[in-house]
Amino acid sequence: MKLFLDTAEVKVIEALSETGLVDGVTTNPSLVAKAGGDFFDALAAICRAVAGPVSAEVVATQADAMVAEGERLRRVADNIVVKLPLTFEGLKACRRLKDKGHPANVTLCFSVPQALLAAKAGAMFVSPFIGRLDDIGEDGMALICDIRTAYDNYGLDTQILAASIRSEAHVRQAILAGADAATLPPPWFEAMVKHPLTDKGLAAFLDDWAKSGRGGLV
Numbered sequence: 001m002k003l004f005l006d007t008a009e010v011k012v013i014e015a016l017s018e019t020g021l022v023d024g025v026t027t028n029p030s031l032v033a034k035a036g037g038d039f040f041d042a043l044a045a046i047c048r049a050v051a052g053p054v055s056a057e058v059v060a061t062q063a064d065a066m067v068a069e070g071e072r073l074r075r076v077a078d079n080i081v082v083k084l085p086l087t088f089e090g091l092k093a094c095r096r097l098k099d100k101g102h103p104a105n106v107t108l109c110f111s112v113p114q115a116l117l118a119a120k121a122g123a124m125f126v127s128p129f130i131g132r133l134d135d136i137g138e139d140g141m142a143l144i145c146d147i148r149t150a151y152d153n154y155g156l157d158t159q160i161l162a163a164s165i166r167s168e169a170h171v172r173q174a175i176l177a178g179a180d181a182a183t184l185p186p187p188w189f190e191a192m193v194k195h196p197l198t199d200k201g202l203a204a205f206l207d208d209w210a211k212s213g214r215g216g217l218v
Contacts, residue, residue, distance in 0.1 A: 002181035004026050004184070005024075005185075006027075008025075010049060024181070025053075026055040027054070047079050053124075055081045055105040067097060070084070071097075082102055094106055098123075108129060119158040125158065144174060148178045162181070
């Protein structure tokens with residue numbers, strides 16, 4: 001499963017990319033506004049920090065304007081993926097951008113029928129929002145499983161990008177459900193490596209080695 005960072009903080013992206021484990025980045029207007037600075041400069045810096053796809057979202061609501069904004073975003077860097085809302089206008093823009101060779105991430109997906117439409121429109125990614133479904137009493141992770149079944153049933157190659165990750169359980173369930181990718185806030189990305197037994201075991205190994213008096217290995 002690909003792991004994306006859901007942030008527009010360039011320094012954070014650069015630092016975590018040094019692990020070699022970051023496959024891409026997702027942004028949205030809210031995240032870019034929060035990070036501050038010039039929008040296009042920030043996107044360019046993010047695209048330099050990661051080799052994989054960087055989702056950058058349009059702010060227009062009509063297809064013609066979405067396509068124009070998408071083409072402008074794609075001029076920032078070759079790894080930009082145009083992020084579009086799951087509306088009929090967004091799907092029209094998705095198809096037109098696809099036909100011009102521009103990849104799209106269709107976001108704000110909350111149902112299997114919506115996910116099917118995104119795939120038919122030629123989206124590279126569809127982004128179901130797990131946490132927001134949980135917020136209204138529905139099962140966000142069940143949607144990931146259902147979309148996986150639907151796409152496999154029909155041989156659709158749009159990638160399922162689990163979004164709105166809110167917990168360690170969401171990360172684990174997305175992995176087991178067969179999501180193609182998950183986008184994580186940096187704290188949840190960093191939490192993936194942590195387990196109390198790992199820390200306890202490492203401390204015991206190092207303590208035993210220190211007691212042996214052998215020092216370092218080099």
